[in-house]
Amino acid sequence: MRTRRDRLRAATVKEISETARRILVEEGAEAVTLRAIAREMGMTAPALYRYYDSHRELLRHVVGDLFTELTAELHNAIHEVQPPDLSRKFLAVSRQFRRWALAHPREYALLFGAPVRGTSSQEDADFAEACAREFGWTFLALFLELWQKKPFPVPPDEEIDPALLVQLRKYRDEDLGVSLPLGVIQQFLKCWVRLQGGVSLEVFGHLEFALDDAEPLFELMLSEISPILGLTYTPPGGPPAAGPSLAG
Known part of the structure; x- marks a missing residue:
């Protein structure tokens, strides 16, 4: 059982993480400093060092929390697929990944832009890496399931x-x-590379030179990937296109 001191520490760590994310969203990654967080929380910057040894360590924890949130949303999208089959799962998780990215562009940039390196604690680096791996396995698990059911x-x-x-x-x-x-x-x-690269170009505004709405291009990419994997492409809100569908 956790002591009162442990609960207070956990609550403070959570508040620090939430404050860091709010500053990230409102002002950008460069504004997420220990001094700025301390000011928002009514603390002194040195007091934050009782919880994080460095600015990079804090960011690694924020990265881990964001990967955990994104992974949970992808799993929810998969579980909501009815009837459950691999084609719909693949499309659901791909579309939810894009939706989350577009709804959280600065969080996405922190996860998939320049990586946060050089933490002072291996434990904290391992936490962020473990969360990132859990995210990656969401997609890889679909490939494994597909390969086991019907190798492409x-x-x-x-x-x-x-x-x-x-x-x-x-x-x-x-x-x-x-x-x-x-x-x-x-x-x-x-x-x-096609999925994440296309989403990144859209999130970072690199398709605006040609497109006001990149969703049709994203759906075209999904329609091209699906048959390569032996999956059936289904347009958003529409009937499935002709082709095999694998129950799963």
């Missing part, structure tokens, strides 16, 4: 660029720890 076409090892092959093997064996053909890992990364 992937290139054999000898057809993958040797320089890429080495990196894919390292990523699979050391980071993911899964038993999958390297072609599956390559396909996963190709799809993720």
Whole structure:
């Protein structure tokens, strides 16, 4: 059982994180300083060092909390799919990822812009990395489920660029720890680059030179990715397009 002191500390840490996020949203990442947070909370900056050793350590905790929030929203989107099948799950989680990103552009920039590095505590770095990995597994788990139910076409090892092959093997064996053909890992990364890259361009305003509304382009991308994975593309609010649908 936590002591009263532990509960007070946890409440203060939560308030610090919430204050940091509010400043992030209102003023941008560069404004999230220990001094600014202390001023908002009616504390002195040195007092915050009882909770965080550095500005970077604080940001890593904010990053971890944001990844946890985003992951929860993606899981909720998956669980709301009725009837549950892999095609609808893939589309639901992809669309929710974009919706969250557009609704939280500065939070998204903190997660997927320049990474926050160099924390003074390995424990805090591990916390942020663990939250990021949990987010990543949301997408990878769908690929694993799809591959197990109905393997989609992937290139054999000898057809993958040797320089890429080495990196894919390292990523699979050391980071993911899964038993999958390297072609599956390559396909996963190709799809993720298209999905996250397209969302990033939209969030950061790099499509505004041509598009006022990038959603049709995003949906076009989903319609192109889906059949590659043996999935059925369903337009938002519309009937499914012709093709196989995998229950899951």
